Amino acid sequence: MTSPSAAAAARMRLRSSLPGRERWEVDALSDAPALAAALEKALLSHVGVSKVSASAVSGRVLVFFIPDTLVTPVESLLREALQRLSSEPTSEPERGAVSGERSSRSLMALLPERARLVRPLALSVVSHGLSIAQGLLVVATLNAALAKRSGLPRGDADSRFGVVGTLLMLFTGVNQYVQHERKRAWRQLARNHEQALRARLLAAIEAQDVSTLDAQGTGRLLSLVTKDAARLASFLERDVDDAVNSALVILVSGTLLLTTSPLLVLVACLPVPFMVPLLRKLGRRTAAARTHQNERLDRFTQHLENSFAGIIDIKSFTAEQDDVRRVSESARRLADAELEAGEAASLEAHLMQGAFATGFVVMTLYGGWKARKGLLSSEVFARTMYLFPQVLGALGGVGGALGSYHSAVSSAERIQEMLASRPSIQGGPVRLPKAQVRGEVRFDDVSFGYAPSTTVIHGISLHLRPGETLAIVGPTGSGKSTLLKLLLRFHDVRAGSIQVDGHDLRELNLEDLRSAIGIVGQEPFLFEGTVKDNVLLGDPGASDAEVAEALDNAGASQFVEALPDRMDAQVGERGRKLSGGQRQRIAIARALLKKAPILALDEATSHLDYETEAAIQRSVRNASSRMSMIVVAHRLSTIRHADVILVLDQGRVREMGRHEALLAQGGLYAFLWSLQQGE
Numbered sequence: 165m166t167s168p169s170a171a172a173a174a175r176m177r178l179r180s181s182l183p184g185r186e187r188w189e190v191d192a193l194s195d196a197p198a199l200a201a202a203l204e205k206a207l208l209s210h211v212g213v214s215k216v217s218a219s220a221v222s223g224r225v226l227v228f229f230i231p232d233t234l235v236t237p238v239e240s241l242l243r244e245a246l247q248r249l250s251s252e253p254t255s256e257p258e259r260g261a262v263s264g265e266r267s268s269r270s271l272m273a274l275l276p277e278r279a280r281l282v283r284p285l286a287l288s289v290v291s292h293g294l295s296i297a298q299g300l301l302v303v304a305t306l307n308a309a310l311a312k313r314s315g316l317p318r319g320d321a322d323s324r325f326g327v328v329g330t331l332l333m334l335f336t337g338v339n340q341y342v343q344h345e346r347k348r349a350w351r352q353l354a355r356n357h358e359q360a361l362r363a364r365l366l367a368a369i370e371a372q373d374v375s376t377l378d379a380q381g382t383g384r385l386l387s388l389v390t391k392d393a394a395r396l397a398s399f400l401e402r403d404v405d406d407a408v409n410s411a412l413v414i415l416v417s418g419t420l421l422l423t424t425s426p427l428l429v430l431v432a433c434l435p436v437p438f439m440v441p442l443l444r445k446l447g448r449r450t451a452a453a454r455t456h457q458n459e460r461l462d463r464f465t466q467h468l469e470n471s472f473a474g475i476i477d478i479k480s481f482t483a484e485q486d487d488v489r490r491v492s493e494s495a496r497r498l499a500d501a502e503l504e505a506g507e508a509a510s511l512e513a514h515l516m517q518g519a520f521a522t523g524f525v526v527m528t529l530y531g532g533w534k535a536r537k538g539l540l541s542s543e544v545f546a547r548t549m550y551l552f553p554q555v556l557g558a559l560g561g562v563g564g565a566l567g568s569y570h571s572a573v574s575s576a577e578r579i580q581e582m583l584a585s586r587p588s589i590q591g592g593p594v595r596l597p598k599a600q601v602r603g604e605v606r607f608d609d610v611s612f613g614y615a616p617s618t619t620v621i622h623g624i625s626l627h628l629r630p631g632e633t634l635a636i637v638g639p640t641g642s643g644k645s646t647l648l649k650l651l652l653r654f655h656d657v658r659a660g661s662i663q664v665d666g667h668d669l670r671e672l673n674l675e676d677l678r679s680a681i682g683i684v685g686q687e688p689f690l691f692e693g694t695v696k697d698n699v700l701l702g703d704p705g706a707s708d709a710e711v712a713e714a715l716d717n718a719g720a721s722q723f724v725e726a727l728p729d730r731m732d733a734q735v736g737e738r739g740r741k742l743s744g745g746q747r748q749r750i751a752i753a754r755a756l757l758k759k760a761p762i763l764a765l766d767e768a769t770s771h772l773d774y775e776t777e778a779a780i781q782r783s784v785r786n787a788s789s790r791m792s793m794i795v796v797a798h799r800l801s802t803i804r805h806a807d808v809i810l811v812l813d814q815g816r817v818r819e820m821g822r823h824e825a826l827l828a829q830g831g832l833y834a835f836l837w838s839l840q841q842g843e
């Protein structure tokens with residue numbers, strides 16, 4: 165038996181078939197960009213399939229394949245993949261028509277509060293009102309100029325011409341000023357709002373769980389803060405103002421038009437009722453296409469970010485061409501999505517314009533004919549001919565604004581989703597000021613895995629007494645770094661508990677916990693800025709002397725003194741201007757400056773030669789004699805004096821004890837030791 169969703173997934177039709185290429189229409193694909201992406205991936209994993217392009221907008225899948233290599237027919241591949249994917253839960257929220265109301269609510273929630281909208285809105289109303297009046301005055305001037313022929317007495321015609329002419333000049337002058345103010349007010353509102361929104365977003369992103377951030381990917385996060393925030397701001401800066409303009413024109417000019425010549429307007433509007441359902445359908449399609457485009461943009465940004473970050477490796481493997489190909493493939497997919505979205509939006513706009521243009525032609529011919537017959541005064545005809553395009557333009561403007569509205573809504577949804585998402589790792593109520601931490605760490609039968617289906621840490625127990633040193637050794641991938649991540653509560657344990665000074669981590673205030681621990685990671689990250697800036701991260705209020713002392717204890721002062729600007733030397737993006745070992749030492753200085761009661765070094769000296777490594781570990785130990793230390797190290801000789809050595813293997817404690825005892829035991833530690841003695 166198939167589930168209803170699987171049956172729905174299976175509704176598909178072959179649209180075209182050529183050797184090596186088939187195009188299918190799949191119902192389940194419409195408005196489901198995540199499914200489209202997953203389907204592409206699933207199909208591409210089959211040997212013989214060379215290229216797949218699935219569109220959530222058209223609901224079609226184009227599959228290129230090598231006929232002799234592909235053993236299964238494309239149809240079966242598609243059905244199998246769709247069935248599997250539709251039975252998996254997708255994270256895709258309901259899109260399209262149903263989400264309309266919720267979407268506009270996201271947008272509303274992200275606009276500035278009402279009080280701040282008053283001034284720009286008022287300026288918009290005045291300015292656009294003046295523009296309308298200006299236009300009407302032009303028509304009145306025209307009619308006054310031609311009035312002689314319509315038989316008005318000469319004196320009256322002259323004074324009328326004078327009055328409308330003066331008003332026209334006055335209104336034009338005032339409007340120049342008001343327009344300037346109006347644009348400025350919207351611009352200021354938009355920019356301030358954008359900046360505030362970015363700050364809120366950044367705070368929300370940085371508060372997320374590490375696992376959430378891993379899952380979201382840098383590309384999406386970058387677009388959120390840059391593009392989505394900008395899109396909302398430009399909606400605010402231009403589109404709200406345009407909408408006010410359109411509304412006013414439709415209201416004022418439209419009413420005038422209706423009262424001047426209702427029959428003509430009726431003739432012109434004949435096509436409209438037929439358009440409405442079509443436009444709604446197209447609107448939904450455009451919205452889906454915009455969402456799809458945004459997702460592709462995220463992926464492209466991510467690829468780009470990755471390839472710039474890894475440029476050294478790419479070059480060293482002379483993989484530039486491959487990388488360019490990969491990233492351009494992503495750019496092509498983005499371009500496809502942009503084309504689709506543009507196509508959908510322009511179809512929507514053209515359809516609307518076409519209908520209006522037809523109405524206008526019909527009206528002009530019909531009105532002209534009536535004027536010739538003397539059934540319509542030339543004055544009314546002139547006014548109608550002026551007003552009608554104004555109203556049409558405004559209606560067209562509404563169409564354009566609708567496009568911006570769709571993309572603003574899609575950005576608003578993404579932003580709102582991030583702002584509303586609460587990190588699952590929340591601090592507890594127990595405060596533990598840094599000065600009061602004794603530095604006792606206890607792991608009680610801790611188990612953990614990054615994904616529900618895997619276990620990385622199996623029932624580990626350990627105990628670190630205040631002021632002692634715990635060393636963790638073991639092969640790569642055995643879970644050493646994971647233990648430290650658990651201690652900092654980047655992830656929560658699956659079973660068991662971790663305590664600092666007798667408090668379960670989950671009860672502790674999160675900031676207190678993280679302030680209590682100084683950590684130097686395996687590949688420490690230096691920020692763009694000076695050496696000093698990077699060390700000051702440990703304690704922003706520290707003096708130059710304290711920074712120098714920390715650098716000294718970390719074994720960094722010698723090379724820092726040799727830098728052109730010493731402590732004020734720029735380290736480059738991600739610390740690129742320094743060697744790995746230099747970066748590590750600056751990171752150690754940073755952790756030392758933090759003066760945290762617990763110091764964790766995760767292979768923090770791995771880039772150094774043996775002698776420097778040993779010297780630094782000694783000086784760090786001396787500089788922080790009251791601290792508890794956890795040292796993850798590869799070279800066993802550097803940790804032989806530790807109070808406890810824990811030998812980890814595949815997430816399990818294999819051995820634990822002091823160096824001599826472990827050697828005497830003749831187990832894994834003794835074996836590793838004997839290996840390293842030969843080095």
Ligand SMILES: Nc1ncnc2c1ncn2[C@@H]1O[C@H](COP(=O)(O)OP(=O)(O)O)[C@@H](O)[C@H]1O
Binds near residue numbers: 642644646
């Ligand atoms: N962010 C992560 N997501 C998923 N798996 C991870 C992640 N980090 C580490 N792992 C996996 O957990 C295991 C232990 O990794 P780690 O603690 O880094 O090992 P070690 O530091 O001992 O080399 C490895 O199998 C690794 O693949």
Ligand SMILES: [Mg+2]
Binds near residue numbers: 645686766
């Ligand atoms: Mg590690």
